[in-house]
Structures are given as C-alpha cells and as structure tokens.
Amino acid sequence: MDEARLLITCPDRPGIVAAVSGFLYAHGANITELQQHSTDPEGGTFFMRLAFTLRHLDLSRPALERAFREVVAERFAMAWRIAYASERKRVAVLVSKPAHALLELLWRYRVGELPMDLRLVISNHPHHREEVERFGVAYHHVPVAAGGKEEAEERMLALLEAGGVEVVVLARYMQVLSPRFVARYPMRILNIHHSFLPAFAGADPYRQAHERGVKLIGATAHYVTEELDGGPIIEQDVVRVSHRHSVAEMRRLGRELERTVLARAVRWHLEDRILVHGNKTVVFV
Amino acid sequence: MDEARLLITCPDRPGIVAAVSGFLYAHGANITELQQHSTDPEGGTFFMRLAFTLRHLDLSRPALERAFREVVAERFAMAWRIAYASERKRVAVLVSKPAHALLELLWRYRVGELPMDLRLVISNHPHHREEVERFGVAYHHVPVAAGGKEEAEERMLALLEAGGVEVVVLARYMQVLSPRFVARYPMRILNIHHSFLPAFAGADPYRQAHERGVKLIGATAHYVTEELDGGPIIEQDVVRVSHRHSVAEMRRLGRELERTVLARAVRWHLEDRILVHGNKTVVFV
Amino acid sequence: MDEARLLITCPDRPGIVAAVSGFLYAHGANITELQQHSTDPEGGTFFMRLAFTLRHLDLSRPALERAFREVVAERFAMAWRIAYASERKRVAVLVSKPAHALLELLWRYRVGELPMDLRLVISNHPHHREEVERFGVAYHHVPVAAGGKEEAEERMLALLEAGGVEVVVLARYMQVLSPRFVARYPMRILNIHHSFLPAFAGADPYRQAHERGVKLIGATAHYVTEELDGGPIIEQDVVRVSHRHSVAEMRRLGRELERTVLARAVRWHLEDRILVHGNKTVVFV
Amino acid sequence: MDEARLLITCPDRPGIVAAVSGFLYAHGANITELQQHSTDPEGGTFFMRLAFTLRHLDLSRPALERAFREVVAERFAMAWRIAYASERKRVAVLVSKPAHALLELLWRYRVGELPMDLRLVISNHPHHREEVERFGVAYHHVPVAAGGKEEAEERMLALLEAGGVEVVVLARYMQVLSPRFVARYPMRILNIHHSFLPAFAGADPYRQAHERGVKLIGATAHYVTEELDGGPIIEQDVVRVSHRHSVAEMRRLGRELERTVLARAVRWHLEDRILVHGNKTVVFV
Incomplete structure (x- = not known):
C-alpha cells in the first residue's frame, strides 16, 4: 500500500530513463516495476510507468511532486502524474x-x-x-x-x-x-x-x-x-x-x-x- | 480411400435421418461419420454430412447415386452431392x-x-x-x-x-x-x-x-x-x-x-x- | 422442455444409425440433434447421442423405453439410457x-x-x-x-x-x-x-x-x-x-x-x- | 544492426536502474528497450534487459564493457553480458x-x-x-x-x-x-x-x-x-x-x-x- 506509480508521456530523446531513475533513487524511492515504450527512438513519443515504494522517501509527497516537476519533467517536456496506491x-x-x-x-x-x-x-x-x-x-x-x-x-x-x-x-x-x-x-x-x-x-x-x-x-x-x-x-x-x-x-x-x-x-x-x-x-x- | 461423403441440404422435417441411413444400410454402405445441423426444427433448413465406406456396396457408384435421387432425395427436396475420397x-x-x-x-x-x-x-x-x-x-x-x-x-x-x-x-x-x-x-x-x-x-x-x-x-x-x-x-x-x-x-x-x-x-x-x-x-x- | 436425449454405447457394426433413427421416426420422435463417434469402424466402440422432441410421440415414455430395448438395444448389445429435459x-x-x-x-x-x-x-x-x-x-x-x-x-x-x-x-x-x-x-x-x-x-x-x-x-x-x-x-x-x-x-x-x-x-x-x-x-x- | 543488448542478473537493491541507465547515457548509448523483473524487492533477484544503440557511443565496445564492469557491475555484484545484434x-x-x-x-x-x-x-x-x-x-x-x-x-x-x-x-x-x-x-x-x-x-x-x-x-x-x-x-x-x-x-x-x-x-x-x-x-x- 505504500506504492506509488509515476506515468510519463513525452517526446523521445536520450537520457530520460537515467534522469527519472536517478531522481527517484536520490530521494529514496525504490523502483519495483519499470516499463517503457517508444513509438520510434528517433522523434517518436516515449511512454513510461514506474512503480516505486514510498517507505524510505526523504520528501513529502507534495515536495516530491514539486521537485520532479522542476528537476525532471520540465526538462523533458513531460506530461506526467503520480498516483498513490493508498488513494483508491x-x-x-x-x-x-x-x-x-x-x-x-x-x-x-x-x-x-x-x-x-x-x-x-x-x-x-x-x-x-x-x-x-x-x-x-x-x-x-x-x-x-x-x-x-x-x-x-x-x-x-x-x-x-x-x-x-x-x-x-x-x-x-x-x-x-x-x-x-x-x-x-x-x-x-x-x-x-x-x-x-x-x-x-x-x-x-x-x-x-x-x-x-x-x-x-x-x-x-x-x-x-x-x-x-x-x-x-x-x-x-x-x-x-x-x-x-x-x-x-x-x-x-x-x-x-x-x-x-x-x-x-x-x-x-x-x-x-x-x-x-x-x-x-x-x-x- | 474407399470413403464417400454425402452432403445434403433440404427443408427440415421428420424422417430424414431415418431415410438416408436406412437407404445407405440397405445398400451395404457403412456410415463412419455423421453430422447434422438444423437451423430450426420447425420450418428450418437441414444440413447433413455422412461419410461411408464403399467396400461392401451392392451397387455401382452411378447406380447408387441414381437410386438415392429417386428413393430419398426427391422425396425430401434435397440439394445433395456425393464426393469420393479417391477422386482427389x-x-x-x-x-x-x-x-x-x-x-x-x-x-x-x-x-x-x-x-x-x-x-x-x-x-x-x-x-x-x-x-x-x-x-x-x-x-x-x-x-x-x-x-x-x-x-x-x-x-x-x-x-x-x-x-x-x-x-x-x-x-x-x-x-x-x-x-x-x-x-x-x-x-x-x-x-x-x-x-x-x-x-x-x-x-x-x-x-x-x-x-x-x-x-x-x-x-x-x-x-x-x-x-x-x-x-x-x-x-x-x-x-x-x-x-x-x-x-x-x-x-x-x-x-x-x-x-x-x-x-x-x-x-x-x-x-x-x-x-x-x-x-x-x-x-x- | 419436451426434449429427450438418447445415449448409446455399443460395439460398432453396420446398421446402428438406421435402426435407431428408423425406430424413433416410426414412433413420432423428431430428431433435433444427432452426434456419433466410433473409435474404429472395424471392431471399435460406437457412441451416439440423439436429442428428440416428445411432442408427437405415439407411445408413453415407459412404452417407448421398453420398445427401444426390445426392438433395437438388445439387437446391438447397447448400453443406453434416455434422459428427459423436463426431469432436471x-x-x-x-x-x-x-x-x-x-x-x-x-x-x-x-x-x-x-x-x-x-x-x-x-x-x-x-x-x-x-x-x-x-x-x-x-x-x-x-x-x-x-x-x-x-x-x-x-x-x-x-x-x-x-x-x-x-x-x-x-x-x-x-x-x-x-x-x-x-x-x-x-x-x-x-x-x-x-x-x-x-x-x-x-x-x-x-x-x-x-x-x-x-x-x-x-x-x-x-x-x-x-x-x-x-x-x-x-x-x-x-x-x-x-x-x-x-x-x-x-x-x-x-x-x-x-x-x-x-x-x-x-x-x-x-x-x-x-x-x-x-x-x-x-x-x- | 547497431543495437546492443545488456543482460543483467544480480541481487536486488535500490539504485540499479539509475546506475545502469546513468552509465549508458553518459557514454552516448541511447536506450531503446528496457525491461526489468524482480523476484522480490526485498532480498530477491533482479533481472534486466536493455537494448541500446551504438551510434553515438563515445567508447569502443571493449572499453564500454571494461568501464561497465568497473563502474557498475562490480558495485552491484552483477552477472551480466552485452550482445551485439551485428554479431549474429x-x-x-x-x-x-x-x-x-x-x-x-x-x-x-x-x-x-x-x-x-x-x-x-x-x-x-x-x-x-x-x-x-x-x-x-x-x-x-x-x-x-x-x-x-x-x-x-x-x-x-x-x-x-x-x-x-x-x-x-x-x-x-x-x-x-x-x-x-x-x-x-x-x-x-x-x-x-x-x-x-x-x-x-x-x-x-x-x-x-x-x-x-x-x-x-x-x-x-x-x-x-x-x-x-x-x-x-x-x-x-x-x-x-x-x-x-x-x-x-x-x-x-x-x-x-x-x-x-x-x-x-x-x-x-x-x-x-x-x-x-x-x-x-x-x-x-
């Protein structure tokens, strides 16, 4: 129940996985599932779903979301959202x-x-x-x-x-x-x-x-x-x-x-x- | 290879299976497969496929077909045909x-x-x-x-x-x-x-x-x-x-x-x- | 609900379908489904399921079963039973x-x-x-x-x-x-x-x-x-x-x-x- | 044909995805497919397959493999290999x-x-x-x-x-x-x-x-x-x-x-x- 899911859609380009997973790791979010799909590595659209645990998070949820927006999402022009398993x-x-x-x-x-x-x-x-x-x-x-x-x-x-x-x-x-x-x-x-x-x-x-x-x-x-x-x-x-x-x-x-x-x-x-x-x-x- | 197949389409009404199987039995044709389908037992269309062996047939193929037409097919207004496995x-x-x-x-x-x-x-x-x-x-x-x-x-x-x-x-x-x-x-x-x-x-x-x-x-x-x-x-x-x-x-x-x-x-x-x-x-x- | 099902297992030999369907037709039982299977046309076991309507039956159910036994089942050494849809x-x-x-x-x-x-x-x-x-x-x-x-x-x-x-x-x-x-x-x-x-x-x-x-x-x-x-x-x-x-x-x-x-x-x-x-x-x- | 695949098996612990994807990004390897599986996020075994393109790689293949071993693989006790699509x-x-x-x-x-x-x-x-x-x-x-x-x-x-x-x-x-x-x-x-x-x-x-x-x-x-x-x-x-x-x-x-x-x-x-x-x-x- 302490699982969160991050869903991302953005233009494909190098470095997305590294940026997202690096960000999560830095804040204590342990990735348990990761799936990604690209319609075309050159100029296509990139989709990703990550599930991660909140147990060792070093930020509050709002702070996490704010930081993600500023540090990662804006850089890659992402449409994104985080959903929490506990919020049914x-x-x-x-x-x-x-x-x-x-x-x-x-x-x-x-x-x-x-x-x-x-x-x-x-x-x-x-x-x-x-x-x-x-x-x-x-x-x-x-x-x-x-x-x-x-x-x-x-x-x-x-x-x-x-x-x-x-x-x-x-x-x-x-x-x-x-x-x-x-x-x-x-x-x-x-x-x-x-x-x-x-x-x-x-x-x-x-x-x-x-x-x-x-x-x-x-x-x-x-x-x-x-x-x-x-x-x-x-x-x-x-x-x-x-x-x-x-x-x-x-x-x-x-x-x-x-x-x-x-x-x-x-x-x-x-x-x-x-x-x-x-x-x-x-x-x- | 001495198999023949009889295919029948006709208006559904009682007695078709009895007439067809009785005819074949009377002429030494041993039924090995029989499938039938009716769109509606009352006033529907009846379909049947019979496979039978020719080994003990007491008639020539043309005679069998002629007899079937006269004795069975016309009585039930059948569209029908017999195909022989040997005639590929x-x-x-x-x-x-x-x-x-x-x-x-x-x-x-x-x-x-x-x-x-x-x-x-x-x-x-x-x-x-x-x-x-x-x-x-x-x-x-x-x-x-x-x-x-x-x-x-x-x-x-x-x-x-x-x-x-x-x-x-x-x-x-x-x-x-x-x-x-x-x-x-x-x-x-x-x-x-x-x-x-x-x-x-x-x-x-x-x-x-x-x-x-x-x-x-x-x-x-x-x-x-x-x-x-x-x-x-x-x-x-x-x-x-x-x-x-x-x-x-x-x-x-x-x-x-x-x-x-x-x-x-x-x-x-x-x-x-x-x-x-x-x-x-x-x-x- | 006036459907009956006749299930048969017996040694395979020529004439079974003709005998069973002829018997049912003679007594006003209209066949609505018929399936059969033979493990081997020569010396194998024969299985059949017939569904038929009871509406125009000219016999009582017990009389039908008795007649079937005497006229058909014993001749072909059948194991058989009739089940009635109305008897759930x-x-x-x-x-x-x-x-x-x-x-x-x-x-x-x-x-x-x-x-x-x-x-x-x-x-x-x-x-x-x-x-x-x-x-x-x-x-x-x-x-x-x-x-x-x-x-x-x-x-x-x-x-x-x-x-x-x-x-x-x-x-x-x-x-x-x-x-x-x-x-x-x-x-x-x-x-x-x-x-x-x-x-x-x-x-x-x-x-x-x-x-x-x-x-x-x-x-x-x-x-x-x-x-x-x-x-x-x-x-x-x-x-x-x-x-x-x-x-x-x-x-x-x-x-x-x-x-x-x-x-x-x-x-x-x-x-x-x-x-x-x-x-x-x-x-x- | 300039695709490479990195396959990894190692004990599961936080930071693997970040380390691997960060390493590849740093060396110009663009990830095109990434799949991972964990038998159990706590103390289980972690499996990953990454496909990436070699086009913009800033190292030779042997240098890439050597660097990966030293920088990433040893740190996480990985069993790993890189396969190249061109080497059928x-x-x-x-x-x-x-x-x-x-x-x-x-x-x-x-x-x-x-x-x-x-x-x-x-x-x-x-x-x-x-x-x-x-x-x-x-x-x-x-x-x-x-x-x-x-x-x-x-x-x-x-x-x-x-x-x-x-x-x-x-x-x-x-x-x-x-x-x-x-x-x-x-x-x-x-x-x-x-x-x-x-x-x-x-x-x-x-x-x-x-x-x-x-x-x-x-x-x-x-x-x-x-x-x-x-x-x-x-x-x-x-x-x-x-x-x-x-x-x-x-x-x-x-x-x-x-x-x-x-x-x-x-x-x-x-x-x-x-x-x-x-x-x-x-x-x-």
Whole structure:
C-alpha cells in the first residue's frame, strides 16, 4: 500500500530513463516495476510507468511532486502524474438490465481483486437494488424517460459529483451518453462492448455476428469518447463459435467474455497501467 | 480411400435421418461419420454430412447415386452431392509476392495433409517458379499489366480449364478478381484475408489494425464472391498484439495465422466438410 | 422442455444409425440433434447421442423405453439410457473456503444457464451460508474433524440421500473423498482441479506450476474416481502466465479458469452430453 | 544492426536502474528497450534487459564493457553480458526424420525472421540433405549405430566446433544427448518437446495424451539439461482436441504447435531475450 506509480508521456530523446531513475533513487524511492515504450527512438513519443515504494522517501509527497516537476519533467517536456496506491479511486458503475458484468465487478471488488472505492451503482432499471446493497454499495435508480435523457444525465452527474467519483464504468449500460456527459470524465469512462471492435459497432452485435457468420465472437473494453464505440481500445478477447450457435447461445458465451474483459480493463485502470495516446492505449501489464 | 461423403441440404422435417441411413444400410454402405445441423426444427433448413465406406456396396457408384435421387432425395427436396475420397480434387493456387501461404500449402501437400491434386500455381510475379517446380508442380507467370486485367484473367481461365481445375485457392493473391472470373468457380474459390473480417476489409489490414489500436489481429478464410472480402466465412483465428507491435511485427505474426487458417479451410474444402447456405457456412469438423 | 436425449454405447457394426433413427421416426420422435463417434469402424466402440422432441410421440415414455430395448438395444448389445429435459437433475455442491466456483454455479443457475434442481450446498466451513441461502438453496455445514472423515461422510451421504441428489459437484472442495463415498455416485461426482492434468496433480498445483516455471496454467474438470485427480477428464482450459506472475497472481488468474471450466462441465453433464468410456470421456457439444 | 543488448542478473537493491541507465547515457548509448523483473524487492533477484544503440557511443565496445564492469557491475555484484545484434549467433540444427520443425526454421531464416548464422544441419538420417542444401546450408549425416552414441556425439561435437557453433537447436532430434554433450553447451541447446511439460515427458507424448484423454495437447520449448525434458521452459502453447482426434490427428495438429513454439523460442534466444535463473526462465518479450 505504500506504492506509488509515476506515468510519463513525452517526446523521445536520450537520457530520460537515467534522469527519472536517478531522481527517484536520490530521494529514496525504490523502483519495483519499470516499463517503457517508444513509438520510434528517433522523434517518436516515449511512454513510461514506474512503480516505486514510498517507505524510505526523504520528501513529502507534495515536495516530491514539486521537485520532479522542476528537476525532471520540465526538462523533458513531460506530461506526467503520480498516483498513490493508498488513494483508491472512487468509482461508479452504470448498468441496465443485464447484471452479469455488474456482478462480476462486485464479486471481484469483495475478494480484493479490484483496488477501488466503489461509491455507487446507477441503473435505468430498479432490478439490481437488493443485489447491490448486499455488497454495501449505494444503488440509485435513474430512469431515462423518452426525451428525458438530458434530465436523467443531470441527475446522474449530480450523484457522481456528490460521491466524488473519478471513474465511471459502464457495465452493459444501454443508453448512449451525451458528449456533454462524456466530456466531464475524459478517458475516465470505461465501457464493455459486446463485439470485437471495430466489427459490429452499434446495436445488437451478437445478432450482427450471427448474420455475418463469423467463427469467433468478441468483447472489447474501451474508453468512451464522443464517437460511439470508437474510443481507445483497452482490451479485447474472443471465443470460438460455429454454425451451431444461435444468437442466444452467442449471448451466453459472450457474457463470459464481457465479464472477463471488462474486469481486466477496470483493474488496469485502477492500477494506473493505461496511458492514452491519440485514439490508442499503451497498457503496461 | 474407399470413403464417400454425402452432403445434403433440404427443408427440415421428420424422417430424414431415418431415410438416408436406412437407404445407405440397405445398400451395404457403412456410415463412419455423421453430422447434422438444423437451423430450426420447425420450418428450418437441414444440413447433413455422412461419410461411408464403399467396400461392401451392392451397387455401382452411378447406380447408387441414381437410386438415392429417386428413393430419398426427391422425396425430401434435397440439394445433395456425393464426393469420393479417391477422386482427389484438382486445385490451382494463385499467389502474388508473399510466399508464406503458398509454401505452407506446398509443404502440407507433400506430407499428405492436403488430399488434393495440385495442378498448377499461377502468379502475377515470376519469383516463386523454382520453389514451386521443386515440388513437381507447374508454375505459370501471368503478369497483370495496368488496364490488362481482363486479358490476364482470360489467360488464367484458359490455364485453369486446361488443367481441369475444380478449386482455386488465393494464397495472398493481391489482385481483385472480376465478377466474371468469380462466377466461373462459385463457392470454389477460397481466399485468405489478413484481418478478422468484417473488421478491416480491403487494403492493408494490418496498417488499419495498427491505426485502430486493436489488441488482437486476425485472419479469415472465406469463399470469394462478387463482394470484396464479403463472401461466406470458413474459418478465422486471432493472435494477441499490444502497443509494442509495429505494423511490420503484426505482419510477421499475421503470416503464422494466415498460413494456419488457410490450410485448415483448404483441408475442410477438400474433405467436403463445408456447406454454404446464404452467405454463411456450415462446417462439419 | 419436451426434449429427450438418447445415449448409446455399443460395439460398432453396420446398421446402428438406421435402426435407431428408423425406430424413433416410426414412433413420432423428431430428431433435433444427432452426434456419433466410433473409435474404429472395424471392431471399435460406437457412441451416439440423439436429442428428440416428445411432442408427437405415439407411445408413453415407459412404452417407448421398453420398445427401444426390445426392438433395437438388445439387437446391438447397447448400453443406453434416455434422459428427459423436463426431469432436471437434482444436484448438490460441495465446497470449502474459496467461494468463486460455488458463486459461479449459483449465478448461472439463477440466470437459467444450468438446467438443474440445486438441492443443497454442503461445506466443511460455515462461511457461505448467507450467500447460498440468498439464492434459496439449503446450506449444510459439515465440519471434518481430524480423524472424523468417516463420520462427516456419513452425514453428507445422509444429506445427499435425503435430498434425492443425483449429481455431486465439487466446487473446490478440499477434502479427499473416500472410495466408499465415490462408489455411491459413480461418474456422477464432478471435480474441478486447478491444474492442467495430468501435470500437477495433488496439493497446491499453482505453487507446483510456479516452481516448474510453466508458461501456461490450467484447470481441469473431471469425474471423481478412486484415483486422486485421475478420473476421466471432461474439460480443460489454460491461460498464459510469465515470470512476472507470482503464485498469488496465478491463483487469481486460475480462479477465472476454474469457474469457466467447471461451469462448462456441469452444463454438459446436465444436458447429458457426456459418455464415459474406460478412463476417457466422449463429450458431444 | 547497431543495437546492443545488456543482460543483467544480480541481487536486488535500490539504485540499479539509475546506475545502469546513468552509465549508458553518459557514454552516448541511447536506450531503446528496457525491461526489468524482480523476484522480490526485498532480498530477491533482479533481472534486466536493455537494448541500446551504438551510434553515438563515445567508447569502443571493449572499453564500454571494461568501464561497465568497473563502474557498475562490480558495485552491484552483477552477472551480466552485452550482445551485439551485428554479431549474429552461429547456429546448428539437429534433426531426425520428421522435417516440419527444421523446415519452419529454414523458411523463417530465409525471410529474415531469425537473425542467425545457420552454419549446419546434422541428422541421424540422410533424408533432408537436398532440402537443406537448397537453402545454402551444409548438411551432415551422422548416423547413430546401436552402441555407437559416444562415437556419433564425438563426430557431432567436432562438426559443431569446426563451425564455431554457439547455439544448438534440436528440431525433433530423437536421440537423447549425453550429459557430456549437454555440458558443452550449457543453456545453449534448445529442444522442442511435443507435449505440455511436465505432462507426458519421455517417449511418444501424443500417444500418452490420447490414452489419458486430455482435451488440449501442447508443445514445449526448453533448454536441455541433464534431466530429460526437465530443463528450463522457454515457451509453451496448446491446441484443443476431443475424443474425435486419433493419435495420428494429434500428431498433425501437434506439428503446427511444435513449429510455432520452437520458432518463437529460437527467435527469443537469438535476440537475447532469455535469462535463466535456477530451473526457470525470465523471457523479456
């Protein structure tokens, strides 16, 4: 729990690793994980994630961050942030009728696989209240009436704000969020789409997959942007199907995929393993 | 080698299995494999593949086929055919510069994994002649000049006809075939497309995949129809990639996929395991 | 729900399919699925699973079974049984501390993915009572004291008998069952072992896997026999690991595998898709 | 081609990354890849692989290595080495009758996927001479007579020495190498075993797999040690099988696996991506 993570994006040039690791070493921060990626060593973009322990730090956290900015970050024109494992992210889950993805998150939350502070669940259906409250999590039913999306989103944003929510997970939430809503949580809304994107974006992807006669079906976790099902992909997986699988059976198989793929993406987000660059992700796992 | 395969498509209704298996038993044909599929037991379409041995047949092949038509097929309004393992299909491979899919087919052909009579290889490039001729297979270089596609296709069709070719395999052949060409080999031209269709149809799919930032890349074997990359899918597979994979590395990984997926599809076609229905396939493996 | 399944094992010889399908057709049983397998067409063993609808049956169920025995089964020396989808199997789950496999079964049961009558859960720990009772299922805590296994098994067998249990699922039940217990439910006790058997049988397989440095870890669902982790394998799957995975992380990944693999095996058992032959299974999916 | 790779194993303690990256930066070596792993930040073992460009190096290679030893390596008690991409490793392939793994390596070698200097192929069979020589590689037939293994190994060692061979790849070489032979190439002999080790070590693993009734078959690439099929595992993969797969069909499927798994392991070895620690590998991919 005394782990911190430093995430960096900057123009690539020699000396970055030396500068960052030298700085951390000088202040007693022991590096436990280090991953880096460069799109091109000549003139590309450089990404890095370092995990380090705070135990022997010779500075306070604010002093560390200030010193890092002055000594290292400005020199290399870095976009950067430090996240602390002890400050668990405050999360809200949005869900419609199908409960499988929600339940998967709740269960993993309970056994400690998802290091978050799950503040609330919002649904446009009343069904999951009992289930959610059993896990000690607040449940809010925010119906979306025809023509009432703006009002519903207002209510939801108020709930998110009241809960201090930092991350929103769409666990099969079937309403399209407005650009205004999305803009409030840039690269902090995760969605699970039940197809192998970019194939079968939009509605009823299993039916689309069945009609096209594909031999694998997939699920995609991605950040939500203004473009429907078009945001940066975090994780994908597939499962084999054949002519014998009806749409209903694809849905059954797909539920397994959706649960697993979303849970992975959420965990990586919570552990600060994802850097977004343009419309793509760098995932350090 | 004394195996025959009976393939049936017909409206579903009670009694088909009993009629077909009863007929075969009565004539000494011992069933060794039987697979069936129904899109819907009430009013759907019924598909069946039976493999049987000819050893104890009490009729000649033509007599068997005639009797089957009269006694069984007409009663159930069947589309059907019988194929004999001893009559290996005559195959041509079309290929452009990348040799990996061609080589895979040649190797598997030589070790007996692909029960075909490989008559010729046609390429719009001269490069693979030596390699192909080593395997004892004729190589024809048919360049496609700008504006000269019709002429090239004429030459190719003449070569295919002269070779008595029944099946055409596009092992990374980069020219789009004309509808006229395709119509000559309906559901008998197999192509390998280097993406997980329907995602990334068209040109340079690995570049498209890289730009979209997908986490899996795929390959798709399908029958060629008039619609580019739109024909019935036979087989697909995927491999995991990450931000670390450049387009070139995706191509390297993709080569493995393409080889495997195409080889599977070709084998299934040669073993009469594929039934086409609308724009989809029933593959009995 | 008016589906029946006929499962057959017998010496292979010509005419079986014709006899069985002819019999069913004659009595108004419409075949909806048919799968067969032969270890060797000459002198091998023949396996078949037929699903058929009872709607237009011209006999009662007992009369159908009697007629089948007399007209078909005896002629071909068949081991056979007919199962009816409407008669859902009565199931008990045995579990120790880890709850993931149990919860997976409960969820799938509730959403209708597992067509069973879940009568009771037995655990040597008291922990899961609340969770299980929420699903409307009886929970029995049967502790196993040192030297008290025989007594505990007596209690468990009494509970199973009182519940009319036909199938026992070990969802990470950490006690080895005695041969006497096993003999009461031959090929009707399913276990999930957290390794890719036959590798890492016995205790703490993730630790064994970590020590051996394997690059994939697995899970295996199998029928329980007298030989520990040695019974017929029903289903297996694997997930990739690397040097970065500690034993704890292997356990986390393994939980996903165990849940999925066990759920598949249980569903196949409930749908009468598994035939056991020697120490192997024929699974018709 | 002006890439170098620095591989380090040492006791873990703070400051290693800073010292190494600072050293390289000071001498104009631009880091392009950096991966590290620690078995335990407190008292564990630390592994690192750095790739860097030599273009702007301010020292000769020998001077760089000497300086690294004195300034960094001794301070941290490192086991280390620097490998240069331009110095392609000299490789020999040993093979028996089955050619698939050999051909895979030859083909990848030719298209540039395996950056090695393939000096010779040795076989206890004469069959593959023509094939190998076509690729411009020397072929040596060294039969192993009954009781003549020692003599055969002497001949093989002489050939390897004459070729300056650094790495030996067993591409389905069916003779067990003596401890004496193995000791000459410690962690430099790679083998492909046709099972998912540790399951089915020893002879005829596909038959063993068939008899046990597993639902997945595998292949394992590992370093050869004195213990048969017991050396550090480099890579593994599996493919799904069912009751329908005979031993012959498992062999056919297995060939695909063996080719792919061995090719991956060889490439990783050639690119200096593998560190051996005890009986396990750290593979930085």
